[in-house]
Amino acid sequence: MNPIVYAIPVFMLTIVIEALIAWRRRRPLYHVPDAVASLHLGVFSQVAGAFLRVLNLGIYLLVYERFHAFELSAKSPWIYLFALVLYDLAYYFHHRFGHEVNVLWAGHVVHHSSEYFNLSTALRQPSSTTFVSWMFYLPLALIGVPPVVFIVAGLIDLLYQYWVHTELIGRLGVFDRIFVTPSNHRVHHGQNDYCLDCNYGGIFIIWDRIFGTFVEEREGEPVVYGVRKPLRSYNPLWSNLHVYADLWQKMREQKGLRQKIAVWFAPPTGHLAPGEKPPHFEPATFARFDSGADGAVQRYALLQYTVLAGLTTHFIAVASSLPVASRALYALCLLCSMTTVGLLLEGRSLARRIEQGRIVLLGLLFALSPTWFGFVAPLPLKIFGLLLGIGCALWLARMPLFAPPRGALA
Ligand SMILES: [Zn+2]
Ligand SMILES: [Zn+2]
Numbered sequence: 001m002n003p004i005v006y007a008i009p010v011f012m013l014t015i016v017i018e019a020l021i022a023w024r025r026r027r028p029l030y031h032v033p034d035a036v037a038s039l040h041l042g043v044f045s046q047v048a049g050a051f052l053r054v055l056n057l058g059i060y061l062l063v064y065e066r067f068h069a070f071e072l073s074a075k076s077p078w079i080y081l082f083a084l085v086l087y088d089l090a091y092y093f094h095h096r097f098g099h100e101v102n103v104l105w106a107g108h109v110v111h112h113s114s115e116y117f118n119l120s121t122a123l124r125q126p127s128s129t130t131f132v133s134w135m136f137y138l139p140l141a142l143i144g145v146p147p148v149v150f151i152v153a154g155l156i157d158l159l160y161q162y163w164v165h166t167e168l169i170g171r172l173g174v175f176d177r178i179f180v181t182p183s184n185h186r187v188h189h190g191q192n193d194y195c196l197d198c199n200y201g202g203i204f205i206i207w208d209r210i211f212g213t214f215v216e217e218r219e220g221e222p223v224v225y226g227v228r229k230p231l232r233s234y235n236p237l238w239s240n241l242h243v244y245a246d247l248w249q250k251m252r253e254q255k256g257l258r259q260k261i262a263v264w265f266a267p268p269t270g271h272l273a274p275g276e277k278p279p280h281f282e283p284a285t286f287a288r289f290d291s292g293a294d295g296a297v298q299r300y301a302l303l304q305y306t307v308l309a310g311l312t313t314h315f316i317a318v319a320s321s322l323p324v325a326s327r328a329l330y331a332l333c334l335l336c337s338m339t340t341v342g343l344l345l346e347g348r349s350l351a352r353r354i355e356q357g358r359i360v361l362l363g364l365l366f367a368l369s370p371t372w373f374g375f376v377a378p379l380p381l382k383i384f385g386l387l388l389g390i391g392c393a394l395w396l397a398r399m400p401l402f403a404p405p406r407g408a409l410a
Helices: 004-024 032-067 077-100 102-112 130-143 147-160 182-188 206-211 236-253 257-265 295-321 324-346 351-368 379-398
Strands: none
Touching: 004 032, 004 295, 032 130, 032 147, 032 236, 032 295, 032 324, 077 102, 077 130, 077 147, 077 206, 102 130, 102 236, 102 257, 130 147, 236 257, 236 324, 295 324, 295 379, 324 351, 351 379
8 A cells, every 4th residue: 555645644644733733823834825836736747657657667677677786785774874865866866957947947946836835745756757856866776786775765755855845943063964854954945146046955955965965044035936937826727737738839939940959858947158147037026926816715715625534544545446438437526626726726717616516516426336446445435425416516616705816817
């Protein structure tokens, strides 16, 4: 079973604790639509991973079995430590290329599109990077890191990065100069001039110090989070596609084949002459995206996420045992749910009607199907599911008409 299933309750609990601490200290660290969008993107990447992970592991296994140079034992704890350090080095380059090459940035941008920095941001993960990420880790297979050790190292590296997404933890002294920490990762998520293209490490920030990309957090210059070309959307599908769409458009504008291909491999900042810097960013003029979603819509989105979190945990737990068609149907059901809630948060026309249809249909399917993708729900739970669907549809009908954002959306 995917071990992320066990991590989900810990993620949810710590996010609630962080949000409560922020609320008590009157610090605006959370914005519900943004946090829900981040959580949706986390679900999105897990759902996509249920189909794509086999690509990553399959290629690793293939290369390991045919070409590994050394016989390393999966029983030695030293091999795990060695693999973790090596994995983190590979992650450094994977992450760095993710910022320096357009086609890789198009996937990784998802993680940076939040204009807030909190534990929910850590879960804002891309869905499309698996198509290319495998190649960065093949040196481990060639050296002979056993697949099980590779999987464990990857999981530790991923989970470690969760806690560094917070503004509640300040500087940690010497720790900030050896490990990736909230302080140096805040800089990585910044769009201030001094924050661009730095601090790529996963667990060890030492790689940045070795390769000249380490930047310390500056006192008195608050980090402005997000990307220079803001996403301005809560739609998880568009969040994963918007930079690909931009690049596609840029490619169409080019004349020759070479120029068209070059678009995908150019740096996101464009080709700069030696000594030339990207355009200046003025923090004082920055305003975070807010669609103006009504409080009731935000509470509704939170409730829907709670239901979705339960369904997603079930999906991840059973995905590998489901036939591909059932898995695809379940995935589609989750993806449609997140997209319609995202559209509702944006105040899109017809979003309310679509969401009402979705929630009633979901309630009916859950109540009337003999099994819910292998889970035989007891009758009281089926009745509860149906009533919840109808109740949500009625609640939506009574919600104040969602005012369109002031100039935020077309
Ligand atoms: Zn990054
Ligand atoms: Zn991050």
